[in-house]
Amino acid sequence: MxxxxxxxxxxxxxxxxxxxxxxxxxxxxxxxxxxxxxxxxxxxxxxxxxxxxxxxxxRKNYLERPLIANIDKLLIVMSSSIPSFSTYLIDKFLVIAYSNNIEPIIVVTKTDMISLKEKLEIKKFIKYYRKLNIKVYYNKEVRKIKKELKDSVIALCGQTGSGKSSLLNRIDASLHLKTGEVSVSLGRGKHTTRLVELLEVNGGLIADTPGFSSLDINIDKKEIKKFYPEFNLECKYKTCLHIKEDGCEVLNQVNKNKIPKWRHENYIKFMEEANK
Ligand SMILES: Nc1nc2c(ncn2[C@@H]2O[C@H](COP(=O)(O)OP(=O)(O)O)[C@@H](O)[C@H]2O)c(=O)[nH]1
Ligand SMILES: [Mg+2]
Ligand SMILES: [Zn+2]
The missing domain is CATH 2.40.50.140 (Nucleic acid-binding proteins)
Known part of the structure; x- marks a missing residue:
């Protein structure tokens, strides 16, 4: 069977x-x-x-940390307050998701803790991600998030304290996951490797892991651009890496503010990290 x-x-x-x-x-x-x-x-x-x-x-895909296969969707849980909202992390998770053929979905938490001005700032980012056809929900939108779980295998990612466990508890109160846990360093010689487990939640399966422990983009430097959908433009050179090349259409769009500066800046950071 x-x-x-x-x-x-x-x-x-x-x-x-x-x-x-x-x-x-x-x-x-x-x-x-x-x-x-x-x-x-x-x-x-x-x-x-x-x-x-x-x-x-x-396998459709295979991640090493956490060790898991066949993930359909990656829920990127991003806090708008403490820890602070980070497009750097979101963009990195997007590259990881796209390069593994996983649909990314962003869930924004803790908007009840920020001012109206901060909310508007975050809305600008959300608007852009939606323009890229990425679904973005607030953690209050439990019904919409529940729908995403149905018949899907989902992994959660996001910083400690971003509200991953709280979100799961909102979706299914019977889970009783601990929240507000501060990760403490393990005592000497203790190896409490946590088991990866898929939990049945609302007709789908969710990986109960602390999230991605490895934040490395495990792909060739030259490939990163493929996972920036808006970079799929005609530059002067086919091999253009959109850094500072002559006739680069991506840089042109960045200068015209059609592609936001922060998206490109994060890309440059990933390229530099891939150099090491
Ligand atoms: N004000 C507020 N607090 C939240 C929200 N989501 C989570 N928290 C709190 O943030 C802390 C960390 O949440 P937790 O779910 O443990 O984060 P995790 O480390 O990602 O699993 C806990 O004290 C939660 O009660 C939210 O939307 N608003
Ligand atoms: Mg947790
Ligand atoms: Zn270019």
Whole structure:
């Protein structure tokens, strides 16, 4: 029977089957011999007589930190107050999402904590992201966010304190996730590696992870521009990286304020980081 791995704890692979039951399975030696290492999110075929995973389906995408496969949507949870709103982080998550074939969705939190003036400032950014066809919601819009969960596999990302756990609790109060936790450094020699787990929430699955621990854009420097949809313009040179080249149409649009300066500045930062 087909199913999806929702949790892995050493040798035990917990699978949500298509008939909505959950079983604990083992992997077959055959898979290990083929060097196939199933991860959370993998779509698998299970022999329900022996409770073994017989086959791992081809992956749509695969992230290493958190270790998870087949994510449909990335919920970028961005606070407008403490921690402060960061287009740098949003733009970085957008590149990570697009380069992994994941639909990004931005959720803005804590607008109740800011002034009207600050709200208008943030609205400018939101307007631009919407222009790029990215869905942006406020965390108050629980009904709209719930709709996004249906039949989707979702990962959350965003800074500590941005309101990820609070958001999930709003969506499903029975989750009782702890909020307001300050991450403390682990005691000496203690290795409390958190398990990645997919939780069933409102007809979808959400990765219960602290978010992305790795914020590296794991792609070639020359590729980053591909994940800035508005950079798909005709420059003088096909190989143009839109930094300071002669005849660069992207820079031209930035100068005309058609592409906002901050979008381009963040891009330059990513290019510099990719240099290291
Ligand atoms: N005022 C306000 N506080 C919020 C909001 N969302 C979350 N918080 C608070 O911000 C703190 C951090 O939230 P939490 O969900 O733990 O963030 P996480 O680290 O991303 O999971 C908690 O004290 C929450 O009560 C919001 O929309 N408005
Ligand atoms: Mg949390
Ligand atoms: Zn260019």
């Amino acid at each position: 087909n199913g999806k791995i929702i949790c892995i704890n050493s040798a035990i692979h917990r699978v949500l089957l298509e008939n909505n039951t959950i079983i604990d399975t083992k992997t077959r030696g055959k898979l290990r011999n083929q060097n196939i290492n199933p991860v959370v999110g993998d779509n698998v075929f299970v022999d329900i007589n022996t409770n073994t995973i017989e086959k791992v389906e081809e």
